[in-house]
Amino acid sequence: MYKIVSIPGDGIGPEVVAGALEVLNAVAKKHGFEVEIEEHLFGGASYDVYGSMLTDETLEACKNCDAVLLGAVGGYKWENLPHDKKPEAALLKLRKELGLFANLRPAKVYDALVASSTLKTEVVQGTDFMVFRELTGGIYFGQPRGYDENRGWNTMVYERYEVERIARLAFEYAQKRGNAKVTSIDKANVLEVSQFWRNIVHEVHQDFPEIELVDMYVDNAAMQVVRNPKQFEVIVTGNIFGDILSDISGMITGSLGMLPSASIGSEHALYEPIHGSAPDIAGQNKANPIATIASVAMMFENSFNRPEVAGDIYAAIEGALAAGLRTGDIAAPGEAICSTTEMTAAIVARI
Amino acid sequence: MYKIVSIPGDGIGPEVVAGALEVLNAVAKKHGFEVEIEEHLFGGASYDVYGSMLTDETLEACKNCDAVLLGAVGGYKWENLPHDKKPEAALLKLRKELGLFANLRPAKVYDALVASSTLKTEVVQGTDFMVFRELTGGIYFGQPRGYDENRGWNTMVYERYEVERIARLAFEYAQKRGNAKVTSIDKANVLEVSQFWRNIVHEVHQDFPEIELVDMYVDNAAMQVVRNPKQFEVIVTGNIFGDILSDISGMITGSLGMLPSASIGSEHALYEPIHGSAPDIAGQNKANPIATIASVAMMFENSFNRPEVAGDIYAAIEGALAAGLRTGDIAAPGEAICSTTEMTAAIVARI
Numbered sequence: 001m002y003k004i005v006s007i008p009g010d011g012i013g014p015e016v017v018a019g020a021l022e023v024l025n026a027v028a029k030k031h032g033f034e035v036e037i038e039e040h041l042f043g044g045a046s047y048d049v050y051g052s053m054l055t056d057e058t059l060e061a062c063k064n065c066d067a068v069l070l071g072a073v074g075g076y077k078w079e080n081l082p083h084d085k086k087p088e089a090a091l092l093k094l095r096k097e098l099g100l101f102a103n104l105r106p107a108k109v110y111d112a113l114v115a116s117s118t119l120k121t122e123v124v125q126g127t128d129f130m131v132f133r134e135l136t137g138g139i140y141f142g143q144p145r146g147y148d149e150n151r152g153w154n155t156m157v158y159e160r161y162e163v164e165r166i167a168r169l170a171f172e173y174a175q176k177r178g179n180a181k182v183t184s185i186d187k188a189n190v191l192e193v194s195q196f197w198r199n200i201v202h203e204v205h206q207d208f209p210e211i212e213l214v215d216m217y218v219d220n221a222a223m224q225v226v227r228n229p230k231q232f233e234v235i236v237t238g239n240i241f242g243d244i245l246s247d248i249s250g251m252i253t254g255s256l257g258m259l260p261s262a263s264i265g266s267e268h269a270l271y272e273p274i275h276g277s278a279p280d281i282a283g284q285n286k287a288n289p290i291a292t293i294a295s296v297a298m299m300f301e302n303s304f305n306r307p308e309v310a311g312d313i314y315a316a317i318e319g320a321l322a323a324g325l326r327t328g329d330i331a332a333p334g335e336a337i338c339s340t341t342e343m344t345a346a347i348v349a350r351i
Numbered sequence: 352m353y354k355i356v357s358i359p360g361d362g363i364g365p366e367v368v369a370g371a372l373e374v375l376n377a378v379a380k381k382h383g384f385e386v387e388i389e390e391h392l393f394g395g396a397s398y399d400v401y402g403s404m405l406t407d408e409t410l411e412a413c414k415n416c417d418a419v420l421l422g423a424v425g426g427y428k429w430e431n432l433p434h435d436k437k438p439e440a441a442l443l444k445l446r447k448e449l450g451l452f453a454n455l456r457p458a459k460v461y462d463a464l465v466a467s468s469t470l471k472t473e474v475v476q477g478t479d480f481m482v483f484r485e486l487t488g489g490i491y492f493g494q495p496r497g498y499d500e501n502r503g504w505n506t507m508v509y510e511r512y513e514v515e516r517i518a519r520l521a522f523e524y525a526q527k528r529g530n531a532k533v534t535s536i537d538k539a540n541v542l543e544v545s546q547f548w549r550n551i552v553h554e555v556h557q558d559f560p561e562i563e564l565v566d567m568y569v570d571n572a573a574m575q576v577v578r579n580p581k582q583f584e585v586i587v588t589g590n591i592f593g594d595i596l597s598d599i600s601g602m603i604t605g606s607l608g609m610l611p612s613a614s615i616g617s618e619h620a621l622y623e624p625i626h627g628s629a630p631d632i633a634g635q636n637k638a639n640p641i642a643t644i645a646s647v648a649m650m651f652e653n654s655f656n657r658p659e660v661a662g663d664i665y666a667a668i669e670g671a672l673a674a675g676l677r678t679g680d681i682a683a684p685g686e687a688i689c690s691t692t693e694m695t696a697a698i699v700a701r702i
C-alpha cells in the first residue's frame with residue numbers, strides 16, 4: 001500500500017490534481033495495489049482558512065507518507081503579502097523541512113507535439129533525458145552574501161556530502177535506466193568549486209564503473225542542448241547551473257506546460273508539475289492535467305521503483321495525444337480543444 | 352589615419368588575417384582613408400622565436416595603436432607547456448594589460464545560412480543582437496576562492512565601477528543602434544550581487560531615458576534565446592551569465608565559426624573571430640575568413656564609429672554568401688567548396 005499526501009493547492013491545482021488522482025486510482029486497480037490518499041491544504045487555500053500557508057498539520061502529514069503530490073500554489077489574491085508569508089516562501093519551507101536536496105526534471109519530447117518545439121523536428125524528436133539539479137546548496141544558499149552602496153557579493157560553495165548524495169542519486173537513476181550515460185556539468189576550467197564538484201562526482205563514479213561519465217562545461221552544455229539534445233541521457237549539476245539548464249531543456253521540448261518534476265531527499269519526495277497555478281483559467285475545466293499526471297508517473301519510477309506503472313501512464317498520455325486530444329495550451333490554431341476532464345478521461349481509458 | 356596592430360598568431364590565423372587585411376585595404380581605398388598596419392608575433396608563433404608567447408614589444412605595440420586585430424592562437428605544438436606558459440594564459444594577460452573589461456559578441460543570422468541553425472527558419476531568421484559580457488570581474492575573478500578535501504568555494508562579486516562602465520558601454524551602443532532595447536540579465540530574485548547589478552544598471556539608465564531597459568532572469572533569458580531570439584537587440588550581463596548566454600546565442604545562429612568578437616576597454620580594443628586556430632587545416636587555404644573579416648567590421652563600428660564602413664563589409668559578406676560561395680565549414684553536403692583566398696576575393700570584389 002502506498003500512502004500519498006495530495007496537496008491540490010491554488011488556482012488550477014485542484015483540477016489537475018483531481019485528474020492525476022483518477023489516473024493513480026486507475027493504475028492501482030490495473031496493477032492490483034492499494035493507495036491511501038490524504039488531502040491537505042497548502043498555499044493560499046491554507047492561508048484563507050488558517051492564516052498560514054503551511055500548517056504544522058500539513059507538514060507532519062507530508063513527513064509521514066510515501067510521497068507528496070502537489071498541484072500548484074499562489075495567485076493574485078496573495079501576491080501582496082509580505083515576502084516571508086508568500087506562497088513561494090511556504091514552498092521553500094516545505095522543501096527544506098522535507099530535506100529535498102535534488103530536483104529532477106525530465107526533458108521529454110512527445111512525438112505528437114514535436115512540431116511545437118522551436119527546434120527542428122529532426123534535431124529534437126526522440127529527446128528524453130533527465131536533469132538532476134542540486135537544490136539546497138551552491139550560490140543560492142552560500143554565505144557570506146549581501147550588498148551595499150558600492151558592491152554586491154554571493155558565495156558559491158559546495159560541501160563534500162552535498163555533491164556525494166546528488167551524484168549517487170544520479171548514478172543510481174542511470175543504473176535503473178539501463179546504465180545510461182551521465183553528464184556532469186560544471187565550470188572546472190575556471191572555478192575551484194567546480195573542480196571540487198568534478199573530483200567528488202568522479203569519486204562516487206568509482207562505485208558505478210559500468211556507467212559512462214562525461215564532464216562538460218556549463219557554457220558548452222547550454223549550447224549542446226540546443227545543438228543536439230539527443231546526446232544526453234542523465235545530467236547532474238549544481239543549483240544555479242541546473243536552474244538554467246533545466247529551463248532550456250524544458251523549452252526545447254516545445255511543451256513546457258507538460259513537464260513534471262520531482263524533488264527528492266533521503267527520506268521524502270514531492271512531485272509536482274513545473275507549471276504555475278494559472279489563476280486566470282482556474283475553475284473553468286480548461287487546464288492541462290498532463291504535467292500532473294506525468295508527476296504521478298515520476299512518483300512510481302522514483303519513489304516506488306515501479307517503472308512498469310510509470311510506463312503505463314506515459315503510454316496512456318501518448319495515446320491520448322496521438323488520438324488528437326488537445327487542451328487549449330497545446331492546441332495548434334484551428335485544432336479542437338478538449339477540457340481537463342475530457343483529457344483525463346481519455347488517459348484513464350488508456351490505462 | 353587608423354593605426355592597426357595585426358596579430359596573425361597560430362594555425363589558420365595568418366590565412367584569415369591576411370584575408371581580413373585585404374578587405375580592410377579595400378574599404379580604405381573606397382572610403383578614402385589611410386590605414387597603417389603593423390604586424391606582430393603572438394602566441395606559439397612568438398614562443399618559437401622568443402621563448403615567450405607575449406613579448407614586451409608586442410604588448411607595447413598593442414598599447415600604442417587604435418585597434419588590434421587578432422587571428423587565433425594555440426595548437427598541438429604548445430599544448431603540453433606549463434599552464435602559465437600556454438597560449439591561453441598569454442591571451443588572458445594581453446586582455447588584462449589592455450584593460451579589456453567588455454566582451455561583445457553579435458548573434459547575427461546570415462540569410463544564406465539560416466538553414467544551418469537547429470532552430471526553425473521562421474524562429475531564427477532575422478536575429479541580430481549584441482551580447483555585452485563583463486569580462487574581468489564576477490565569479491571568475493572574485494576572492495576568496497579555493498578548495499580542499501571537503502569543500503570548494505568561489506565568490507561572485509561586483510564593484511560599482513565595474514557595473515557602471517559596462518552598462519554605459521551597452522547603453523551608448525544601443526543609442527548608436529537607433530535607441531535599441533537593452534535587456535539586462537541577472538538573477539536578482541535570488542542573488543544579492545545581482546540585485547546590486549540591477550540597481551546600478553538602472554542608475555546608469557537614467558542618463559539614457561530614451562532607451563527601453565528590460566530586466567530578465569538568467570534562466571528565463573536562456574529559454575527566451577531559444578524560444579524567440581528576435582526579441583533581443585542588446586544584452587548586457589555579468590561574466591559567467593555572459594559566458595553561457597553568448598555561447599547559446601552564437602549556437603542558434605547556426606554558424607558559430609562565422610562570428611566575430613570585440614574586447615573593449617576604456618583605452619584599447621581587440622577584435623578577433625571566436626573560432627580557434629584549427630591546426631588540422633592550417634596552411635591549406637581551407638579556412639573560412641568571414642569571422643575575421645566581420646571582426647574588421649566590428650572595429651569600424653566600435654572603435655572608429657564608422658557604421659557605414661561596417662555596413663559595406665557586412666553587405667559584401669552577405670553578397671558572397673548569396674552568390675553561393677562556401678568554405679568547407681559552411682558547405683551543405685554536395686555543395687561546391689571554395690578556398691580562403693576565393694572567399695576573400697569574392698568579398699573584396701563586393702566592397
Ligand SMILES: [Mg+2]
Pocket residue numbers: 243244247570571
Ligand atoms: Mg529556473
Ligand SMILES: [Mg+2]
Pocket residue numbers: 219220594595598
Ligand atoms: Mg564560453
